[in-house]
């Protein structure tokens with residue numbers, strides 16, 4: 154299984170309890186990812202060809218893609234490698250977040266549009282998008298940024314912003330305190346879905362803050378379910 158999300162951690166628990174002979178895979182993006190109850194490998198496979206070679210070497214019979222909706226490259230590679238190798242593939246993916254009454258969301262298609270959606274006058278922005286796409290935002294130096302990262306890879310002078318180290322899943326009281334403490338006026342987030350990162354959107358609704366929400370990237374069609382139970386049922390029936 155391709156992991157790296159809360160749902161992936163839950164699926165690993167269920168597979169281990171069911172005695173399924175599985176391998177959990179991390180990309181190796183964080184220094185010390187959460188330990189899993191399945192044998193775990195860390196690091197890229199080396200593109201589609203590397204993934205196919207892995208399937209052969211490990212005699213993989215089923216692949217579950219439980220990566221994050223924004224891990225589009227991994228998901229694209231899995232679709233290609235499984236089709237080429239004739240290995241059944243199932244995606245475990247949480248539904249996108251839907252706006253509720255009181256939400257002030259602006260949907261944007263990508264990072265560039267998110268940067269352009271910020272107001273021109275100086276604002277205090279909670280950038281909850283990790284570390285891979287920060288540069289275009291930080292280039293707009295009139296804003297003050299609150300960054301939440303998993304690992305201490307970057308620091309900001311106090312007048313430019315503040316870095317919080319946290320891995321999530323995040324809590325409502327934690328995000329309430331965080332946004333309050335830093336006088337946040339805007340939130341930028343990916344439409345990750347799931348419960349692990351939803352708290353900041355709830356707090357934005359409570360405080361009437363505008364949210365710039367980045368749409369998910371395109372992923373080629375593949376069989377997709379939303380729950381661990383559906384994955385277990387699929388495992389029992391899918392044949393090579």
Ligand code: 3Y8
Pocket residue numbers: 156157158159160162178179180181182183185186187281282283284285286301302303304320321322323342343345346347349350353
């Ligand atoms: C390495 C595994 C779990 C729970 C942690 C979920 C919940 C928190 C939402 C915010 C948003 C963000 C980020 C986020 C979420 C969960 C879940 C989820 C967003 C870990 C993990 C790995 C990663 C990689 C990391 C990215 C970064 C993205 C931080 C582990 C904790 C911002 C995405 O420093 C880096 O290079 C971090 C890179 C990809 C996005 C980015 O572009 O920076 N996730 N996140 C996985 C691997 O190596 O394969 O370290 O334990 C997993 C989780 N991330 O039970 O695991 O949604 O499942 N992760 C985003 O959504 O915008 C945080 O702060 O509010």
Ligand code: NAP
Pocket residue numbers: 155156157158178179180181182195196197198199200201203204219220221223224225226227228230283343
């Ligand atoms: P990505 O851009 O889709 O993938 C880039 C490359 O990283 C892939 O081609 C693959 O390398 C490697 N890779 C990605 N996920 C992997 C996995 N689970 N196991 C082995 N190799 C993997 O991926 P990403 O967005 O950087 O995400 C990396 C990890 O963080 C994933 O586990 C994802 O679930 C987790 N995550 C991402 C986000 C996010 O916002 N992107 C949020 C939460 C969690 P090769 O081509 O060499 O095989």
